[in-house]
Amino acid sequence: MKLLVVNPNTTASMTKLIGAAARAAAGQGVEVIAVNPASGPVSIEGYYDEAFSVPGLLGEIAQGEKAGIDAYVIACFDDTGLEAARCIASAPVIGIGEAAFHVASLLGHKFGVVTTLSRSIAAIETNLLKYGLERRCSKVRACEVPVLELENPASGARAKLSAQIELAKHEDGAEAIVLGCAGMADLAASLAAEHGLPVVDGVAAAVRLAEALVALGHRTSKIGAYAAPVAKPFKGIFESFGVG
Amino acid sequence: MKLLVVNPNTTASMTKLIGAAARAAAGQGVEVIAVNPASGPVSIEGYYDEAFSVPGLLGEIAQGEKAGIDAYVIACFDDTGLEAARCIASAPVIGIGEAAFHVASLLGHKFGVVTTLSRSIAAIETNLLKYGLERRCSKVRACEVPVLELENPASGARAKLSAQIELAKHEDGAEAIVLGCAGMADLAASLAAEHGLPVVDGVAAAVRLAEALVALGHRTSKIGAYAAPVAKPFKGIFESFGVG
Amino acid sequence: MKLLVVNPNTTASMTKLIGAAARAAAGQGVEVIAVNPASGPVSIEGYYDEAFSVPGLLGEIAQGEKAGIDAYVIACFDDTGLEAARCIASAPVIGIGEAAFHVASLLGHKFGVVTTLSRSIAAIETNLLKYGLERRCSKVRACEVPVLELENPASGARAKLSAQIELAKHEDGAEAIVLGCAGMADLAASLAAEHGLPVVDGVAAAVRLAEALVALGHRTSKIGAYAAPVAKPFKGIFESFGVG
Amino acid sequence: MKLLVVNPNTTASMTKLIGAAARAAAGQGVEVIAVNPASGPVSIEGYYDEAFSVPGLLGEIAQGEKAGIDAYVIACFDDTGLEAARCIASAPVIGIGEAAFHVASLLGHKFGVVTTLSRSIAAIETNLLKYGLERRCSKVRACEVPVLELENPASGARAKLSAQIELAKHEDGAEAIVLGCAGMADLAASLAAEHGLPVVDGVAAAVRLAEALVALGHRTSKIGAYAAPVAKPFKGIFESFGVG
Amino acid sequence: MKLLVVNPNTTASMTKLIGAAARAAAGQGVEVIAVNPASGPVSIEGYYDEAFSVPGLLGEIAQGEKAGIDAYVIACFDDTGLEAARCIASAPVIGIGEAAFHVASLLGHKFGVVTTLSRSIAAIETNLLKYGLERRCSKVRACEVPVLELENPASGARAKLSAQIELAKHEDGAEAIVLGCAGMADLAASLAAEHGLPVVDGVAAAVRLAEALVALGHRTSKIGAYAAPVAKPFKGIFESFGVG
């Protein structure tokens, strides 16, 4: 099967890391294709950045449909553009935030989330509410490290994440941890070992859930919220995106 | 005060109608400026259309900031791009769906919503949940008339809306009705008279709530979810939107 | 338009202050009439005091109906008697608690409330639940200053309020603050400046929301919860209140 | 033990019936005293009537405290004045709506409520939300018979109630029924037999719950919401109610 | 009336204590019969222990039905097997957790729970959610004393409980306390006196609620969730439990 992993930001080095993480997580016979749009912000931190990443993301998915992709992963923890992507994809689409929440809810009574900046907390809380899993989440915390600093050893990212996990465990009653950014994937295993609880990386979780949906033969329902877009003209810079 | 009403779709005739409705609703001394982006879909029906209307909408708001706008109204019932707009605006921003829900909740124990197509129900239900008003809404119904057909007398739009209001009142226990599309503004008064209950048009509601916020001297909080975007490069067709 | 602001307690000096705050907030052409009932407690702190303020409050509203009032504001943060007032008023009625919650929810992801005594917290939490906005409120806090001590500089009211706002911001994640008593109106602006976030005073918020409803031509729905009372005899001290 | 059952409306014949129902339900050694205030409406149908029944109700409870009452029942299905009563009573206070909901929730997965007029539905729904039992209630229905018509055979009250119970059972999935008015007490047994499910009368339920609380030695908590009122002057017709 | 109190664990000394507590709480004319199954764990601490206590518990209830029992109390705070017991009992069945939650919710705005081990918190939170009372509970806390250590003075159980009550009161806003284990019954009165708030023991609460239901003539609804089991073969060690 062909799995398209779309990093919705435009930082190719991060796409490469995400692609590697996805490949490491993928099962046999899964071809992972990691892409990012040519247009949009270099990282996604808050609602404004999200808005500009979605058109490019949808363009990648439209391409994927022509290329016979079997499932899509949106590799931004905010699940940027998830619903819109489902409208145009015939194959299943999974966000890494969503994937991590569902997986974590199978592993413990309550899970905690640790994301990058506190400005992202509202969007994550809203997603949890939308998915229905807000009661399963003990608290969304931020380690206050920007996305593109995660790879920088000088940022102290791992230590800051670890401190928040400690608080999630002891103050919030979290029994599992969800890492709230695609760029944290490589830290999951060592943080799990250190804290003695499951630490869920959304990229890996989404890859395996996508495989599961494909294997089950399920596709997104087209009779309601995710019906194919109504054919209509698009104007200006988006002229070529029209579905008519 | 200067109020910028942004119709996020690219149909100028609809922008004109919305502008007229906004002007009719506005108080003395309010200059209503109605615009629509140059880029994006001609109407917004579902998540896919929404996604392509947001960048243009944000562009209009960025222009508004330079022009000293005092408040913004987003004139699409899905409140498309509301959170992102709040991040870049120093003045208050109100969506017409949001405005209508808040106003209706001051008029009766429960309100019903009647929108255009059933594909839009999920997005409206999710917004109600996000705003916290889902228990105040008796049901979201659709009259199954496309947005751009609302102005076409042959569509039977008024009769179909009226039939759904009757059901909302008698089957769902709605005590007030929210019209779920900016293009229904001109029908509110006659439907209210016919059914003997408040019928709330979001455009008018948003205009008056925006005036109220300006008069109160309130601006969007910048310490959390709506903090100004982090300065960073934008690539490709969005290059000029970078906030750095 | 004529706006009747009813302070439901019987302390005329507080009515005067509330009237001044309302006038300061009101738009051009709005005549603010501030009254309080002749009967009832001198301040409202908890359910017991509330109960004895409502008949007098309703008497003021019944008078207002005869005097052609266009909208009513109930100037007690508990929104004392709000539903009963809506039953007898043909014009819209807004409580200052309700108004502040709705306004604050347009300014940030979550708002905190700081009220006077902790015994009032339960009533405020119940109101939030009733309005549907409980998830939008980060926490209801009390500064433990009695209502009538707010005007007394020796009470340290401002400093105590400020300390609770600091906690709301840093411990609870509040992005906006609602002041939980009509008597705190004059502190809103300086607290907002000090803490760098919107501080909402319910009196001003209610005045402007009431104006908005009047301008929109909306009146309370009379087909359900707020239907006009059934005509029936009232006995004893309330004989004259009978609607028959 | 001495149990004071307060009918908050001023119709003595109804107080008599309620007293008889309470006595029929009471255990050995329980002295049931049924009273109603001298001031207030002859029946309680909606928020407006409620407001004028509370001061008289509280007066009866204040008298009860002096007379050494062991527990109080508020015999109006809206649980009129319940919280205020708790503030001044040292003995436990139970509302008949509240009592019926708690009892019904011990008998089936979901219970339905059938009240008198549809204008009362909102208040009952709000109470369910306040108590936390809204998910346990399948639906609140109205039989559209006014309170004082319940005793009139020509009103067809029993048949109308029975029809709503049938709908509650088959359309809403109710497994038990709560009768939504103190005046329906005498119909409970025959409706239960007819429909083959528990039919809970609030008067009897409250009497027995009150006995249980007394036997358990529990009294209302005085450290928060139900703390004794702050001593302060009351003015006008309520002068004598001051707690100072 | 005959009240069967089933301690679902197999520790006879604890059954004896529970029986004594039940008898102390019971009204005149109530014959309390305290039993425990012959098969199952010696204490119930978590889901695994629960699972093995239910068949024996149901056996005791099946015996009770033959012996003409009027009501049942399940004397484990997790309300182990409550729903299954209701399916086979014609008389009412009450769990001590459930009973304590309902009683506490009649005494204050919010109640706190203090249980034995933190591993039990999830089950209690889930029960609160199931009953609908989760918003009424301020927090479920654990004192980290194992069930069978409660009777051991060296465990420091009382002091540890008292410390958690102090936190519940001051940090969580609890106005009443529920003791989260049948083995804590004897401490309720002294803890209530020490902390000046109601402390609810589930055994006593359940006994009195059971009496109330019997006096009211209510039995569990048999038309839905608690319908009598379908007759069918049981195999292996449970062969004799078949209801066919």
Add this chain to the structure above:
Amino acid sequence: MKLLVVNPNTTASMTKLIGAAARAAAGQGVEVIAVNPASGPVSIEGYYDEAFSVPGLLGEIAQGEKAGIDAYVIACFDDTGLEAARCIASAPVIGIGEAAFHVASLLGHKFGVVTTLSRSIAAIETNLLKYGLERRCSKVRACEVPVLELENPASGARAKLSAQIELAKHEDGAEAIVLGCAGMADLAASLAAEHGLPVVDGVAAAVRLAEALVALGHRTSKIGAYAAPVAKPFKGIFESFGVG
């Protein structure tokens, strides 16, 4: 990997069918072992049957732990014994109800459930609440065909299921369907084709989710609700289950 699928009822023919369905769904390299306990009811329809199936189910899982099982599926739609099983398994455990709900929530805005008998609705609704997905479910419906009749062509099971799916789609707004019994697995594909929406069978869903968890290296959290049982004596027929 070795996957143990436990049918908690004692009907070997159903175990065989479930095993076949699981094998058909499983990926390469997955050894599916389908078992059922020797003790317990021949089918599970309601809480009573559930209670007697859990000890045998836990016995099978205890055996599995010794045999080096990599993941467990509990093949009863009520997710019988799920939490207890998690306490003793080091490998992940998934219930088929839970699996189906999570998968369906990735395919549409709302899913409907169609189960066998209406007596099972309460348990399913409670599970949805426990998992947090109750808002994602449009309604739980029953086709009123007993479990063991599903395989009997004379029962009309397929037609009855199909009729309920039609109602779920058109009356409830379901966009995907979850089949509420392990015995319906073979009907999923044809019902999906007939109704044009995803139809999720829990057995297949659980098999693939279990594979995903194993591939991700996740195990159930042991620091809270699912901590290993406390070692203690078990008495009577369960003596051998003691974990001490």
